[in-house]
Amino acid sequence: MICNQIITNLAKHISLNKEECELVSSRFRIVQVKRKKMLMQEGQISRDVAFVISGCLRSYSVDENGFEHILQFAPVDWWITDMYSFISQKPAFLNVEAITDSEVALLSRTDQLNLFDQVPKLERYFRILTENSLVSSRQRLIDNMSLTAKQRYSNFCNTYPSIINDIPQKLIASYIDVTPEFLSKMRGELLRSKK
Amino acid sequence: MICNQIITNLAKHISLNKEECELVSSRFRIVQVKRKKMLMQEGQISRDVAFVISGCLRSYSVDENGFEHILQFAPVDWWITDMYSFISQKPAFLNVEAITDSEVALLSRTDQLNLFDQVPKLERYFRILTENSLVSSRQRLIDNMSLTAKQRYSNFCNTYPSIINDIPQKLIASYIDVTPEFLSKMRGELLRSKK
DNA sequence: ACAGTTGATTGATCTGTTTCATGGTTACTG
DNA sequence: CAGTAACCATGAAACAGATCAATCAACTGT
Known part of the structure; x- marks a missing residue:
């Protein structure tokens, strides 16, 4: 069975013929993940990369004080995995939930x-995908170094308007690297200044 | 003329025959860049990616307060460019010096x-290179979110032992995201605690 | 319908890091 | 080889954001 959603996504960068589509599709395994369930765990090898058909996931690391830091949100049509573990096949540092x-x-x-090897165009697709991810990762690095918490928050609202109201605030806090308390205070301030 | 250093580097991930080596080599242009001279500038399009044959470069952005933030050091055998501008061919946000x-x-x-298109293996080389860069970029993001300034500094010393004594301290400060003054204080403290 | 957990808000206090200012070295450059 | 610029060290004061604690609201499973 061919998963159209993936094929449509591949088509954004490459064009595959019928056989190639079938070959590629045949390698994917569809899996359901319930809310709050882990798809991948720190310490285990991330053998797979996941394409999100529906729902939303996140990857995060846990620091030595037990605090979580979100590396990535993956809404519909995004890819997610612990890239380090996936390419090296060594134990992961991230969790995907x-x-x-x-x-x-x-x-x-x-x-x-x-x-x-069989479908060189697929290597092109992932090359392009990885190039784009690298650009966003580096941009986020620069933002974290240059911007204040308030600027990072308003950045986030502009970049992810779709998920902003669907996920708990504390996850956003963890993504923009502030405590949930401080995010709450920033929001309070923003509301008061607008009214 | 074939630049052996590049070919040797390519050979770490792919193997090219003589013709392929020559074809690839023929596309590179060798350029000298004097200390403190810019190779690429914010606002201009980064048409090229640069492979460092000798010396050391850095890419950095300048924030709205005029502060510089170093994204990357590129010692010998590293690649450097404004990746965003390079892949989109739009004006760059980074400077390379x-x-x-x-x-x-x-x-x-x-x-x-x-x-x-002519040498698919080269696309593989850059796919692997970009995968690895993405992993380090994301790791640095997590480090910036999880670690204290002191931990980031000692991290840096372990990761770049070769350049630590060759470059001004303020560049290291700008890379690990602290002020030069604070880095100086941290170093003073470390020295005192060791003696 | 309820107890129990989880998330958001708010306030008081604390801390790592920045900012600003000063002086001392080192190292280009004319 | 003097002059000036860039770099580094150090201290006092200020600040952005963290921590801690208390309260309230909203889900969760039963």
């Missing part, structure tokens, strides 16, 4: 690498 | 994309 009930399509690193 | 007199090999985006 469903924020809402979700459905994902999994592709193992082994299958991915084999597909790169 | 030589820290010491340097020699670099430039490859334009156009030539790179053409080479990807």
Whole structure:
């Protein structure tokens, strides 16, 4: 069975013929992940990369004081995994968890690498995808270094208007690197200044 | 003329035959960059990606208060550019400057994309390179969110032991996201605690 | 319908890091 | 080889954001 959603997404950067579509599709495994359930865990090897068919997930690390830091949100049509573990096949430092009930399509690193040989255009797709992810990751790094908490929050609201009201505030706090208390205070201040 | 240093580097991930080596090499242009001279500038399009043959460069952004934030150091054998501008061919947000007199090999985006069609293995090389860069960029993001300034500094010393004594302290401060004054204080404290 | 957990708000206090100011070195450059 | 610029060290004061604690609201499973 072909998952149209993935094929449509691949089509944004490459065009595959029928056989290629089928070959690629055949390597994906569809999995359901209930809210708050882990898809991947720190210490284990992330054998797969996940494409989000429905729902929303997050990847995060836990620091030595037990605080969580969110690296990525993955709404519909995004890819998520512990990239370090996925490419090295060594134990992961990140956790990947469903924020809402979700459905994902999994592709193992082994299958991915084999597909790169069989369908070189797929390697191009992931090359482009990774280039774009690198640009956003670096941009976020610069934002974290240059902007105040308030600026990072308003940035976030502009970048993710879709999920802003669907997820707990404390997850947003963890993404923009402030405490939930401080985010609450910033929001209070913003409201008061607008009224 | 073939630049052996680049070919050796490519060989870490892919193997090219003689013709492929020559084809790839023919697309690079060798350029000298004097200390403190800019290779790329904010607002201009970064048409090229640079491979460092000798010397050391840095990429950085300037925030609205005029403060510099270093995104990357590029010692010998590293690649550097404003990735956003390079892949989109839109005006750059970053500056790339030589820290010491340097020699670099430039490859334009156009030539790179053409080479990807002619030598698919080269696309693999850059796919792997970009994957690795993404992992380090994300790791640095997490470090910036989880670690104290002192931990980030000692991290830096372990990661870049080679350049630690060759570059001004204020550049290190700008990379680990503290003021030069505070880095100086941390170093003073570390010295005192060791003696 | 209820107890128990989880998330948001708010206030008082605390801390790591910045800012500003000063003086001392080192190192280019004419 | 003097002059000036860039770099580094150190101290006092200020601040952004964290921590701690208390209260309230909103889900959760039963």
